[in-house]
Amino acid sequence: MTHTGQKIQDRAAIAGIGRTPYGKALGRSEVDMAFEAIFDACEDAGISPREIDGIVRYDMESVDEEQLLAGLGNPDLSYFLGTGWGGGGAAAVLVHAAVGIASGMANTILVYRSRARGKQSVFGKASNLGGRFWERLDRDLPGIDKWHVPQGIVTPFHEMAMITKRHQIDYGTTEDQFAEVAVAIREHAVRNPEAVMRMPMTIADHHASRMISEPLRLFDCNIETDGACALIVTSTERARDLRHPPAVIRAGALAAGSHHRRLPAMFPRNRDEDSAARTGRRLFESAGLAPSDIDCAFFYDFFTSLVIIALEDYGFCKRGEGGPFVENGGLSWNGGRLPTNTNGGQLSEAFIHGLNNSLEAVRQIRGTSRSQVEGCELALVAGANTDPTGAVILRRD
């Protein structure tokens, strides 16, 4: 019997990574930034944009295939799809790319995300004019939003604050532990000249930052930035002939079905049945690996507390032990229990819906990170651990 996902094991690899500069206000359109990142990734891989025959993107991406095709030289696309669930899809895009390669549907697949999220980069209410989805809600809410937005539960940080509070109630997780996550990831950003937030941070700095939605403070939340990222996925065999050592997709997994999109149905079940926990079990089983084999992790760090919960979801510690796990520099690149988000993550490098973390995972596998984990062979990349989600394990060839 084959395990879920075994047919994609080691078949595909990330051969190219590209990006724009990151900034709080680049004053550029999402289409413009997408092209820069895509051409940068093609250059990095050593391929022509015309060779792209597959595109995998987020459903939320405002720059669609149609807007890209002419600029890419009208390549002949044979595979294209989107993945739902916002940040939950951050690693699912790589799973779908691996499926496209392993199944033979395409040979050169582009994965990308372009976002104008900085406050100065919101040009209007249309979906491709920057900004945040919750600022564009209509007054009348026919969808699932109707159950919480009229009560003042408007943004992801309000929802995640409530999940965080429940983790505190159940396990006694502390604000010092949240701060440990922010400080470790900022330490990585300080070492990364491309990161947007490079001022060193202490636990006291974290505690002094303004309250956003109790218990989450400003420094518990991802930053809001402009920028774009792109990756080129191809067969492992072909990747070996390209410019850089391949970052092989050892395994990929998806899970949906425990949580609903929003809070009303989020709490009834045991957290071990969350999508992220089921993704983790499926991923390690299909890879024939254990969490202790992972050298470097990339969690979807939209909030510090959700990184703590992700450590539990993916089996790096027991349920409720994520807080103690991050203490005393547990996530540091340099001797931490599990070097995590060595680029500075979405808390401090940039918020490109998780793809900036995937780029750094590739650098760790190539051995080119500015905070290189010694002898890094295996990296975990996970999507947001709330709703339907996914994850991949990358390995050195």
Next chain:
Amino acid sequence: MPDLRERALTRDRPRPQPTLDDVEFFEATARGELRFQRCSDCQTWRHYPRPVCPECQSPRFSWELSSGRGRIYTWSVVHGPTLPAFRDDLPYNVVDVLMEEGVHFQSQVLDCPADEITADMQVEAVFVPLDEEITLIKFRRP
């Protein structure tokens, strides 16, 4: 200088728009009744409304009266940002109430200072009209 971006955002209170799958909920709250769907086959309560039972997939259900009582499961105190419509309320609490029927319901606790909210605190539903058609469910300490 006028903040055009601000003006482009709605200042009106966001409002649930009833649909065929949940209109009974809003008809009930307008009458001062809190009702949830309950499966006619396995008796499981559910919220938010949906056409079939999540436990046994039965399409048969009735809209039954809730006791209106529950306990605080989790909460937050919002300091902002939020929608302009809620800005004058800042800071405000938001809560998840585990109802006696076993369903979770997101709302707010009225007349309760933020530092007095505790896990498992008992609350009961109150009816707060939003406009002529829509009545929201909020909570109060008994």
